[in-house]
Amino acid sequence: MAKPRTNSRSSRSHERSLRSESSSGASNTSRVADLLIDLRRSGGEALHRQIEASIRDGIRTGRLRVGTPLPPSRALAADLGVSRGVVVEAYQQLVAEGYLTSRAGGYTEVAIDQEPVATSASVAEPVRAPLIDFSYGRSDVTHFPRTVWLRSIRKILTEAPNELFLYPSRRGTPELRQALADYLNRVRGASVDPDQVVIVNGYAQGIALIISVLAAAGARRLAVEDPSSDDDARPMALAAGLEVVGVPVGEEGILVDALDRTDADAIVLTPSHQWPTGGVLSAESRAAVLRWASRRGAVVIEDDYDAEYRYDRAPIGAIQGLAPDQVIYAGSASKTLAPGLRMGWLVVPRTLVDAVAEAKITADRGSPTLDQLVFADFLARGEFDRHLRRMRPVYRRRRDVLVAALREKAPALRPAGIAAGLHLVTWLPSDVDESAVVTAAAARGVAVHGVNPYRLSGSCLGGLIFGYSSLSERSIVDGVALIADALANVRT
Ligand SMILES: Cc1ncc(COP(=O)(O)O)c(C=O)c1O
Known part of the structure; x- marks a missing residue:
C-alpha cells in the first residue's frame, strides 16, 4: 500500500485550494502532456473517473513522483476539452484517497511515491479515513439557532415589500448595514457609519474585492502574516499580480520591526487572534502598525478573526476604531453562526468605499437581500449576542478538555496563544518532524494539520493545529491519546 505523505488537510481546505489553484502562481507544474490522459468519450466511463485513473496510474508506476505539482484545473480542463468541474472532481477524489494533496499557495501536488516494495524492514502503516478530525475553522453548526432564525425569516417574508425581490441595493440593505454598525460600535469598539459598510459573501469575497480595488489603485505588494x-489573501493577491511578502509572527502577532523592510502597500492582519498561532497583537504593536501605515500611505486590512471568542479575558477592540481612515475592517458569520451562510461585511474608509461597492456589484450584483434582512433582524433582536453567550461556554469547555488531555498525555506538545477561538496550536519539540507526526496521526485515524504548510519562509519549528470546536469531549481526549502515540512512534 502506498503511503500518503499527508492526507490530513480538511475538506474545506481542499475545496478552497482546488478552487484557487488556477490563480496560485505555482510556476513549475507538470505539463498536461506528462499526465498521459487519453479520454475516451464513447465508452460510457465518466470523464472524471478516466482522469483519476490516469493520474493514479502515473503515480503507481512512478512516472509522477511525490511533490510533482499538477497543472491548474483550469489549464487541464482547457487542454482536455472538458469542464473545469470534471477536473476538480477528479483532483478532489485523489486528494481524498491520499494520492494528491493541496499545498500552500493553492496548488495541488502528488502526495505519495510509487508503491514501495514491501520488505520486512519497512512495513507501511495502514492509513484510514479520519475517525477523529481536528481540522480547524469549523463552528459547531449543530448549534445553529434554527428556531430564532426561522422566526426572523417568517417576520421578513411576512412584512417585507415586493421590492425585496428586486436586485439588491449597492452596498447591502440599509437595515443590515445599520445593525452591523450598531453591533461593531458597541461590541468591537469600532467607528462605523452604515455608509461605510459593504455586505459581502464571507471574508473570502471581501478580501478578493479589497485586493482587486487596491491593485487597480496601483498597489504592488501585499504583506501578510507568516504563517x-x-x-484567501495570498492566492488572490498573486492572481491580481501583487507580490506577497511575509512578516514573521511572534508570540503576540507580527513582529512590527520587520514591517519596514517589506515595502508593502497593504497588510492583512488577524490582530484579535492570529491565525494560526493564536497570539493577540499588543497595544504597542497596533500603534506601531498604524504609524507604519501612515508613513507609507499603506492600508491595514483587519481580519477580525475569532474576536467573539475569549475565554479568560475581555477582548481588545478592533484596530479600525483607532484609525477608521487607514483600516479596512473585515468580519464574517462563518465562525459565529455557520460558514454556509456566506455572510460577511467590510467597513471601508470613505476614500475607498465606492470602489469596493462597485467591485462587489460587478462581481455578483449583490448578496441575497432576504438573507441580509434576516441577519439584520437577528442582530437587532439581540439574538446574535445571545447565541454567542450560549456558544462560548461550549467551546471553552472543549478547549479546556483539550488542554488538560495534552498536559496529561502529550506534555511534549507546547500550547501557544491565548485562551480564545476555535483552534489551538501546539509547538512540537525541535527534534520532531512535523509531517511525520501528521502522517503517523493519519495512520491512527486522526486528522490534524501542521503549521509549516502555512509558512511563507520555509519550514521551521513544527506545530500542530488542533481544531476542537466541533468535536465531542470524548473524541478530543481519544484523539490526543492517538496523537501522543503517533508522537512516541515518530520519536523512537
Ligand atoms: C483567517 C481566516 N479569516 C476569515 C475566515 C472566514 O472566511 P469566510 O467568511 O469566507 O468563511 C477564515 C475561514 O476559514 C479564515 O481562515
Whole structure:
C-alpha cells in the first residue's frame, strides 16, 4: 500500500485550494502532456473517473513522483476539452484517497511515491479515513439557532415589500448595514457609519474585492502574516499580480520591526487572534502598525478573526476604531453562526468605499437581500449576542478538555496563544518532524494539520493545529491519546 505523505488537510481546505489553484502562481507544474490522459468519450466511463485513473496510474508506476505539482484545473480542463468541474472532481477524489494533496499557495501536488516494495524492514502503516478530525475553522453548526432564525425569516417574508425581490441595493440593505454598525460600535469598539459598510459573501469575497480595488489603485505588494492562511489573501493577491511578502509572527502577532523592510502597500492582519498561532497583537504593536501605515500611505486590512471568542479575558477592540481612515475592517458569520451562510461585511474608509461597492456589484450584483434582512433582524433582536453567550461556554469547555488531555498525555506538545477561538496550536519539540507526526496521526485515524504548510519562509519549528470546536469531549481526549502515540512512534 502506498503511503500518503499527508492526507490530513480538511475538506474545506481542499475545496478552497482546488478552487484557487488556477490563480496560485505555482510556476513549475507538470505539463498536461506528462499526465498521459487519453479520454475516451464513447465508452460510457465518466470523464472524471478516466482522469483519476490516469493520474493514479502515473503515480503507481512512478512516472509522477511525490511533490510533482499538477497543472491548474483550469489549464487541464482547457487542454482536455472538458469542464473545469470534471477536473476538480477528479483532483478532489485523489486528494481524498491520499494520492494528491493541496499545498500552500493553492496548488495541488502528488502526495505519495510509487508503491514501495514491501520488505520486512519497512512495513507501511495502514492509513484510514479520519475517525477523529481536528481540522480547524469549523463552528459547531449543530448549534445553529434554527428556531430564532426561522422566526426572523417568517417576520421578513411576512412584512417585507415586493421590492425585496428586486436586485439588491449597492452596498447591502440599509437595515443590515445599520445593525452591523450598531453591533461593531458597541461590541468591537469600532467607528462605523452604515455608509461605510459593504455586505459581502464571507471574508473570502471581501478580501478578493479589497485586493482587486487596491491593485487597480496601483498597489504592488501585499504583506501578510507568516504563517497565515493560504487559501484567501495570498492566492488572490498573486492572481491580481501583487507580490506577497511575509512578516514573521511572534508570540503576540507580527513582529512590527520587520514591517519596514517589506515595502508593502497593504497588510492583512488577524490582530484579535492570529491565525494560526493564536497570539493577540499588543497595544504597542497596533500603534506601531498604524504609524507604519501612515508613513507609507499603506492600508491595514483587519481580519477580525475569532474576536467573539475569549475565554479568560475581555477582548481588545478592533484596530479600525483607532484609525477608521487607514483600516479596512473585515468580519464574517462563518465562525459565529455557520460558514454556509456566506455572510460577511467590510467597513471601508470613505476614500475607498465606492470602489469596493462597485467591485462587489460587478462581481455578483449583490448578496441575497432576504438573507441580509434576516441577519439584520437577528442582530437587532439581540439574538446574535445571545447565541454567542450560549456558544462560548461550549467551546471553552472543549478547549479546556483539550488542554488538560495534552498536559496529561502529550506534555511534549507546547500550547501557544491565548485562551480564545476555535483552534489551538501546539509547538512540537525541535527534534520532531512535523509531517511525520501528521502522517503517523493519519495512520491512527486522526486528522490534524501542521503549521509549516502555512509558512511563507520555509519550514521551521513544527506545530500542530488542533481544531476542537466541533468535536465531542470524548473524541478530543481519544484523539490526543492517538496523537501522543503517533508522537512516541515518530520519536523512537
Ligand atoms: C483567517 C481566516 N479569516 C476569515 C475566515 C472566514 O472566511 P469566510 O467568511 O469566507 O468563511 C477564515 C475561514 O476559514 C479564515 O481562515
